[in-house]
Amino acid sequence: MIVCIIKHDWTGPPAAAQHGIMPHDHHDHPHALLPPDPALRVKALETILTEKGLIDPAALDEIIDTYQNRIGPQNGARVVARAWSDPDFKAALLADADPVLAELGYYGRQGEHMVVVENTGLQHNMVVCTLCSCYPWPLLGIPPGWYKSDAYRARAVREPRKVLAEFGVTLPEETAVRVWDSTAEVRYLVLPMRPEGAEGLSEEDLAALVTRDSMIGTGLAKAPGEAPS
Amino acid sequence: MSECAEISAPEPVFAEPWHAQVFALTVHLNEAGRFSWGEWVERFSATLKRHGLGRELDGGEDYFRAWLETLEMFLAEQGAASPAEAEVMRSRWEEAYLSTPHGEPVRLQG
Numbered sequence: 001m002i003v004c005i006i007k008h009d010w011t012g013p014p015a016a017a018q019h020g021i022m023p024h025d026h027h028d029h030p031h032a033l034l035p036p037d038p039a040l041r042v043k044a045l046e047t048i049l050t051e052k053g054l055i056d057p058a059a060l061d062e063i064i065d066t067y068q069n070r071i072g073p074q075n076g077a078r079v080v081a082r083a084w085s086d087p088d089f090k091a092a093l094l095a096d097a098d099p100v101l102a103e104l105g106y107y108g109r110q111g112e113h114m115v116v117v118e119n120t121g122l123q124h125n126m127v128v129c130t131l132c133s134c135y136p137w138p139l140l141g142i143p144p145g146w147y148k149s150d151a152y153r154a155r156a157v158r159e160p161r162k163v164l165a166e167f168g169v170t171l172p173e174e175t176a177v178r179v180w181d182s183t184a185e186v187r188y189l190v191l192p193m194r195p196e197g198a199e200g201l202s203e204e205d206l207a208a209l210v211t212r213d214s215m216i217g218t219g220l221a222k223a224p225g226e227a228p229s
Numbered sequence: 230m231s232e233c234a235e236i237s238a239p240e241p242v243f244a245e246p247w248h249a250q251v252f253a254l255t256v257h258l259n260e261a262g263r264f265s266w267g268e269w270v271e272r273f274s275a276t277l278k279r280h281g282l283g284r285e286l287d288g289g290e291d292y293f294r295a296w297l298e299t300l301e302m303f304l305a306e307q308g309a310a311s312p313a314e315a316e317v318m319r320s321r322w323e324e325a326y327l328s329t330p331h332g333e334p335v336r337l338q339g
Contacts, residue, residue: 030331034323038297039247044318045300046254047337048310055257063253068242110259110266131274133292142242142252148288150281184270 067142075106076139076189077210080221081203083116084194094118094191106138108187114139117180118191119217124171126164126179126217127188128156134182136189140212147216157181167218190217197224248293255300264303273299 035043049055079101083090093100097114101107108114114136117125129135130153135143146152155163160177164170171177180188192214198206201224209226213219243249259266276299280286286295304310321337329335 032326032329032331032333032335034326035247036245038294039245039250040319040322040326041297041301041315042247042251042254043322044315045304045310046250047318047322048314049254049258049304052309054263054309055254055261059257059260060250060253063256064243064249067252068249072242109256112266132270132277133288134270144240145244145288145292148286148292150286150288152288184267 067137071138072141073139073210073212073215074207075141076136076212076215077207078203079104079106079116079139079189080191080210080215081206083191084198084206085203090118090191097189101138108136108138110137110184112184113186114189115180115186116189116191117178119193121172121193122175124164124175124177124217125188125190126156126160126177127182127190128153128179129182130154130157131181131183134184134187136187139189140215144212164218167213169218169220190215192217192219192221195221195223244289245293247297251293251297251300255296263307263309269299269303272303275299276302 034040046055046057046060050057079093083093089100093116097116098107101114106114112134119125129147133143133148133153135147152163157179160179161171164177182188192210194206195209198209201209205224209222209224211219211222214221243252255269258264259269273296276295277286277292280291280295286292301310301312301315305312305315322335325335325337328338
C-alpha cells in the first residue's frame with residue numbers, strides 16, 4: 001500500500017499546541033494561550049455587537065454548526081443523483097431550480113438564485129466567482145481554498161482547459177467549455193454527466209459517485225467501482 | 230493518474246476557529262438585516278482586489294484576513310463598531326488572555 005501525504009492548505013495545529021507545551025518564555029507564570037491577532041479582533045467585534053444587542057451569540061454557534069457539520073457536497077450529490085434517476089425532476093431542476101431545491105430544504109439563506117447547468121457531450125460547464133467566492137452554500141457548503149484563490153479565479157475564465165487539465169480532466173475536442181461566473185445574486189451548480197455503467201444503481205449509490213469538484217465542473221463524476229476519493 | 234490520487238484526507242471546512250467565527254458573524258449580520266449580501270460582496274471583492282494587487286492570494290488565511298478587514302470597515306461605516314472601540318476591546322481581550330492562568334476560562338475583566 002502506498003501512503004501519500006495529501007497537500008492542502010491546512011497545516012494542523014502548531015506543534016507546541018499538539019504537545020500541550022506553552023509557546024511562551026515565562027514558564028513560572030503560564031497563562032492562557034494568546035490567540036492570533038485576527039482572532040482577537042473577531043472576538044472584539046463579537047463582544048461589541050453583543051453588548052449593543054446587535055447579534056445573538058447563540059445564532060453564531062448555530063451558523064458554524066450548520067456549515068461545519070450539516071451542509072456539504074452530500075446535499076448537492078443527492079440532487080444530482082435524483083436528476084440522473086428522474087427525468088421529470090431533472091427537467092424541473094434545469095428549468096427553474098429554486099422551487100425544486102426549496103422543496104428539498106436547500107434554499108439560499110442569502111437570497112440568491114440557484115441555476116443548474118447540465119454537462120453534455122457538447123458542453124462542459126465550470127463555475128467560478130471572479131468577484132470573490134460566491135458559491136452554492138446550501139448545496140456544496142463552504143468552498144475549498146483553491147476556489148477562493150486568485151489563481152483559480154483569474155485562470156478559470158482565461159484558460160479553462162488548462163485549469164481542467166491540472167485537475168486531471170481532459171475533455172474531447174468537440175466538447176466546448178463554458179465558464180459561469182457567480183455573483184451575489186446567482187450561484188451555479190453543475191449537473192455532471194452520469195458515468196457509464198451507472199444504470200440501475202439506487203439514488204444513494206449514484207450520489208456516492210458525485211464529487212464536489214464534479215458539481216463545480218473541475219472534475220467528473222466517478223465511475224461505479226472507482227475508489228472513493 | 231498516480232495511485233496517490235485515490236487516497237484523500239478530508240479538508241477541514243474552516244482551517245482556524247476564527248475563520249468560522251468571522252464567517253458566522255457576517256452571515257448572522259446579513260440575516261439580521263444589517264446589510265444585504267450584495268452590499269457585502271461589493272465591499273469584500275473590493276478588498277480582495279486591493280490585497281491581490283501586490284501579490285497572489287492563496288484563498289486560505291489571506292482570504293479570511295481580507296474578510297475580517299472588510300467586516301471591520303463595514304461595521305465602522307455603519308457606526309456599529311468604530312475602529313477605536315474595536316481596538317480598545319481587542320486590547321481588553323488580549324489583557325484577559327495574558328492574565329488568565331492556563332486552563333481557566335478567559336473572561337473580560339469588569
